[in-house]
Every structure is written in structure tokens, then in C-alpha cells.
Amino acid sequence: MKTVLVFKTSVTGRSEVNTLKPQLNQLINANGRWNFDLEDCDNILRVETFSTQARAIKDTLQQQGFLCEELI
Numbered sequence: 001m002k003t004v005l006v007f008k009t010s011v012t013g014r015s016e017v018n019t020l021k022p023q024l025n026q027l028i029n030a031n032g033r034w035n036f037d038l039e040d041c042d043n044i045l046r047v048e049t050f051s052t053q054a055r056a057i058k059d060t061l062q063q064q065g066f067l068c069e070e071l072i
Contacts, residue, residue, distance in 0.1 A: 002032075005054050008042040010067035023060050028052055042071075 011017060017036050024034050032049035045068070047057060054070045061068035 002048055002050055005047040005049065005052075005057065006071045007045040007047070007054075007057065007061075008067075008069045008071055009036070009045050009061060011036055011043050011045070011061070012038065014038075016066070020061065020064060020066075023064065024057075027056055027060055044071075 011020065017038075028034050028047060028049050029051060032047065032052065034045065034047045037044040037046065045057070045061075058068045058070060
């Protein structure tokens with residue numbers, strides 16, 4: 001079953017998204033998708049996945065120096 005995860009982040013620009021792209025692509029398998037809404041005041045990261053856990057995504061962003069909080 002596909003899961004949709006939504007995160008509030010501190011990512012603010014395309015260059016930051018490009019920095020995270022390799023890690024997110026590796027984390028989210030070929031059947032999943034992710035995107036940032038940088039127009040939203042919370043700089044939303046939306047992830048559709050079959051297997052990736054929210055904690056792994058949060059840890060990945062935090063290791064790169066970004067704030068990341070799952071919205072429930």
C-alpha cells in the first residue's frame with residue numbers, strides 16, 4: 001500500500017532541493033515520488049512511497065542540516 005508522508009522543512013530554494021535530490025532518490029525507491037512545495041510557508045516535502053519510513057526521511061534531511069518535521 002502506498003503511503004503519503006508530508007513534512008514541514010527549512011528547505012527554501014532550488015539549489016537546496018538539488019543538493020538533497022541524490023539522497024531522496026536513493027531513499028525513495030523507483031515506485032515512489034517526492035516533491036517540495038517551496039511556495040508554501042512551511043516549505044512542504046511530500047513523499048509517496050511503498051516502503052520508506054518517515055524517520056528515514058527526517059534523518060536524511062537533518063543530516064544535511066535542514067529542519068524537518070512530519071505533519072500528521
